[in-house]
Amino acid sequence: MAMDGGPLSNMQTRDVEALLHPYTNAVAHRRVGPHVIERGEGVHVYDEHGNRFIEGMAGLWCAGLGFGDAELIEAAREQLGRLPYYHLFGGRSFEPAVELAEKLKDLAPAPMSKVFYQSSGSEANESQIKMAWYYNNARGKTVKKKIVSRQKGYHGVSIFSASLTGLPYNHKDFDLPVSDRVKHVGCPHHWRFAEPGESERDFAARLAAELDAFIEAEGPDTVAAFIAEPVMGAGGVIVPPEGYFEAVMPVLEKHDVLMIDDEVICGFGRTGNWFGATTLGMRPTSISVAKQLTGAYVPLSAVMINGEMAEAIEANSGKIGVFGHGFTYGGHPLGCAVAVKTLEIYERRDIVGQVRAKTPLFQELLRSFADHPLVGEARGIGLMGALELSPDKKTAAAFAEPGKVGPKLAQELLARGVILRAIGDSVAACPPMIITEDEIREMFAPMEEALDATLAWAKAEGRMG
Ligand SMILES: Cc1ncc(COP(=O)(O)O)c(C=O)c1O
Numbered sequence: 001m002a003m004d005g006g007p008l009s010n011m012q013t014r015d016v017e018a019l020l021h022p023y024t025n026a027v028a029h030r031r032v033g034p035h036v037i038e039r040g041e042g043v044h045v046y047d048e049h050g051n052r053f054i055e056g057m058a059g060l061w062c063a064g065l066g067f068g069d070a071e072l073i074e075a076a077r078e079q080l081g082r083l084p085y086y087h088l089f090g091g092r093s094f095e096p097a098v099e100l101a102e103k104l105k106d107l108a109p110a111p112m113s114k115v116f117y118q119s120s121g122s123e124a125n126e127s128q129i130k131m132a133w134y135y136n137n138a139r140g141k142t143v144k145k146k147i148v149s150r151q152k153g154y155h156g157v158s159i160f161s162a163s164l165t166g167l168p169y170n171h172k173d174f175d176l177p178v179s180d181r182v183k184h185v186g187c188p189h190h191w192r193f194a195e196p197g198e199s200e201r202d203f204a205a206r207l208a209a210e211l212d213a214f215i216e217a218e219g220p221d222t223v224a225a226f227i228a229e230p231v232m233g234a235g236g237v238i239v240p241p242e243g244y245f246e247a248v249m250p251v252l253e254k255h256d257v258l259m260i261d262d263e264v265i266c267g268f269g270r271t272g273n274w275f276g277a278t279t280l281g282m283r284p285t286s287i288s289v290a291k292q293l294t295g296a297y298v299p300l301s302a303v304m305i306n307g308e309m310a311e312a313i314e315a316n317s318g319k320i321g322v323f324g325h326g327f328t329y330g331g332h333p334l335g336c337a338v339a340v341k342t343l344e345i346y347e348r349r350d351i352v353g354q355v356r357a358k359t360p361l362f363q364e365l366l367r368s369f370a371d372h373p374l375v376g377e378a379r380g381i382g383l384m385g386a387l388e389l390s391p392d393k394k395t396a397a398a399f400a401e402p403g404k405v406g407p408k409l410a411q412e413l414l415a416r417g418v419i420l421r422a423i424g425d426s427v428a429a430c431p432p433m434i435i436t437e438d439e440i441r442e443m444f445a446p447m448e449e450a451l452d453a454t455l456a457w458a459k460a461e462g463r464m465g
Helices: 025-032 070-082 095-107 121-138 159-164 200-218 244-254 276-280 307-320 333-348 351-367 405-415 437-444 447-460
Strands: 037-041 044-047 052-055 114-118 146-150 182-185 223-228 258-262 286-289 301-305 375-381 384-389 421-423 426-429
Touching: 052 437, 070 333, 095 114, 095 301, 095 333, 114 121, 121 159, 121 223, 121 258, 121 286, 121 301, 121 307, 146 200, 159 182, 182 200, 200 223, 200 244, 223 244, 244 258, 301 307, 333 351, 351 375, 351 384, 351 437, 384 405, 405 421, 405 426, 405 447
Parallel strands: 146 182, 146 223, 223 258, 258 286
Antiparallel strands: 037 044, 044 052, 114 301, 286 301, 375 384, 384 426, 421 426
């Protein structure tokens, strides 16, 4: 997801100056090399020079329990000692994989029957699509294969998951989308895309009507699934308008279109419920989880499918002889053991309750910057949010050259000890869920000054229009 780091910033070398193209001062701190983070403790990380930063993004929306949790480290150590590796092929399993599957089914926001493991969110969504196609073949709906996604949705970067992603820089010059089975519909961002005077509910109803018309035009017998994050994360923390899933769900159900719920960011408390589906009113037929599933200490992802899908897939595999899909490291014992411990901690420490308790302060401080002349919109839900910068907040205008002012703000914050993430000209916050109220204040403390510095720079550069 090279979104805020400049060209090639994800490719590693110490000789970065030779590798990087010349680029704008928006990411000037990287000119001297990658920013090497050495260790973490609670919600803070320390770089190789001993500088301390508050990690306001929980890494990549994932380190929900922060850094250095002794219980998670011990769970990993124990599992490595007992069974460092085994697989889940050919009917084999191991206790943490079974225990985790049962726990996930208990917690799921809709009845789920089977759990299938991978290592990453992208792989989870690849598995989702393969299972949707396999399921429809199994039930004789052999042309029901199109997958509807949304502009600005983010579902990963492997070839098909990147095709589902609705962000231009994940497609451009990668020859994506790879297939005309992928279709994108409108982004549910009220501030940017609603008609003048259109209420959130009217906007939601319009998007649902457009989806209905789209499925009708494509032919409902050709549309397999709709994939959506409850709240779009990497698209810029876009909370759908009031009534959005309430309006969308009946459209999907009418056309027998699966609802793939991508909970890779929203899952496990982030929005103030165990799953974003509960907060936003989705009725998923299958669910992708990753990231906070293990507190990000070990890579692990999972797909949960409902009983109807599981039965059809099982019967079809019986006919074929095998379910021909799975990864060597899918459901790695280390990941499963750490996930079991993570979920136990979430319950024992009432992480969902903690998120709810800290949401008002987090959202109040975030929204307190809405009046700053550089801020177009302050938005969020639970412990995630974003400030979208704009040269003209009245018209919700975008900058003439997008993706420069947001990174500048992230850089100004970094210089003041706060790591947030620039997504185009939005800056997102998604701190570890264990953050305290004092640490929330610490995270937002330099924002006003950083916004002022960014505004002064943007004016000097002639970027304010
Ligand atoms: C909603 C969502 N889905 C899928 C993914 C892809 O996960 P990964 O980077 O583990 O492949 C992400 C990553 O940020 C995500 O936010």
